[in-house]
Amino acid sequence: MPPSPRVGLFATCLMNLFRPNIGFATVKLLEEAGCMVEVPLAQTCCGQPGYNNGDFDAARALARQLIAVFEGFDYVVGPSGSCMATLRVDYPKLFENDADWLPRAEALAAKSWELLSFLTDVRGMSAVQADYAGTVTYHDSCSGLRSLGIQQQPRLLLASVGGLELTEMRDAEVCCGFGGTFCVKYPEISSRMADEKCANIDAAGVDTLLGGDLGCLLHMAGRLKRQGSTVKVFHTAEVLAGMATGEGIGGVPE
């Protein structure tokens, strides 16, 4: 492993549009882990919406584009378990019958990492220099948890944050009902699932909700705010980078 690997940051669609602060937090953490971070500007979406909606051709078209943009880096890292699972797990499946692209998809998959698992599992990070005065609970987003095995990594790093107290909520690993386009195709079911989640967050008695996927966070924040909850919502990376200031996702802007 090169001592200072070149990391291409994958600026996931929702982060790019809704919450650049997570992107800058990601850069900061990667640099603290000794990486050289670059952000290629020709990147767009990983193609997951096409893949999950059955339009495999569209997914392949975007995957080819993204592979070409990122294959020169030592690693591709993004602050989302869901998007990174697409690169790491789904790309090889998409090209399983394509002799030209399969090796390229597999090569990219092998060096694609979700941020927190990259920091801990690849870079060996076990603590951060950050403070957060609050009681938090952590929601395990589904793709990160089940496709990439991300569960202990965020908890390990959060344990090193000064002033932070983590309380596990009940059913932390149950889906919040976001599910990409699911949340607008089946809004009633999606909202009921969010309600179950909100009730568990509420019961945990914390002031902050954390998670590793902005889609889920937007969804839970949206439902919490609609219910009048005062729980703040941040991406885990924002807290770990010491950049969780203000009212959080869906809160009054600074």
Next chain:
Amino acid sequence: MKVSSPQFKEKSVIALADPRLRQALGQSRKGFVNKRAELVGELPEFEQLRDEARDLKNHVLDNLDHYLERYEAAVTAAGGHVHWARDAEEARSIILNICQRVNAKTITKGKSMVSEEIGLNEALEAKGYTVVETDLGEYIIQLAHEPPSHIIAPAIHKTKEQVSELFETAHGGPRKSTVADLVTEARLVLRDKYFQADVGITGGNFLVAETGSSIIVTNEGNGDLTQTLAKVHIVTSGIERIVPTLEDVALFLRILARSATGQETETYTTLSTGPRRPDDVDGPEEYHVVLVDNGRSKMLGGKFQDMLRCIRCGACMNHCPVYGAIGGHAYGWVYPGPMGAVLTPLFVGLDATYDLPNACTLNGRCESVCPVRIPLPELLRELRHMQYQQGIRPPGEQRALGAWRFVAERPRLYQFANRLAARVLKGLGGRTGRIGSLPFASAWTDSRDMPAPEGKTFLELWQAKPR
């Protein structure tokens, strides 16, 4: 059984608004989930057993013709009869013929999802037979004239109070209020029926190729009475339920009970091998097995073969948050939850079942508990792909996907569109930082606020950043 899957959306919205359903589902599912987790935690080799079960099922499916022939030979050698049914209609007529030949009047039934699949009760009742479901859950929904809403707990959608109401009407009071009293009442009513029965119909959890035995696992013992007290025992089963040897059954029993109800073993595991032998004290005079294909052989050798490993434990629906929200009836046919969302489109057609593979967040919790490791989310995605290819999709959705692809394939346009959206949405959020109502995104904002963006995109901020 009639397919109401096209009404999935309407039915799910109605289900969401039903407080009794919410109460009924919440309690029992939590029980299943917690008990399973506890027992699996106590068995360190559980994950390895799942691998073994998956591999063994794959082996059987790869050699299904061989095992089916062996099974048939073994059943015949034991004095039983195997009938092959290509579809539901053939299966019904085979069973009707047997009932007619033996001049049956009363028919008792143990729980069998295949009999639901082939619409057996309606067919028997139409011919004037008295059909009595003996599984408590099945008995309850028979009284309520409803289809099952769960594959192992058919009446899971009913509260205790609803059951007492049903029993009061059916049995003529006085009304019972405790579970124990309700069970006793059902037991007394059913006890007589077993002795009156001419034909007993059960399902088959496992069919053993080596011995020709059919095996049922129950917690009530009703299946045993159904199959030993009637003059004729008919087993209805899918062709995929074969296991090679009795030894192999032990493996499946270990994972089935734990996955299904969170028990180390179900209360009764009963083997039937042929009819009563001369020195047997009881047992049926005739023993028949109706092996139902009904679309299964078409799944062999293709992308959906994995689904044929299913041992009908119900763990996937117990752990599915969508099922947990809406219950089983909205799925609109026999099999609900994740396994039903895969099977129903394959059995009844993609057209009528658009919502089933789509009403899923692909969260993967089902796959993580499936004892035979069926990749349910992947199969659901594959069904979406088939729908997409066949143009089965609301037109608005198809257009939106097309537009998304057009923009995402053009990085400059994509960045521009995002910059624009970031500004517009930020403006709409104003000082609150969230958007309460957005006409073109009402599907989101009807029930959730939309957090407003920061105002500039990450990529534009990154470019502007001095380095």
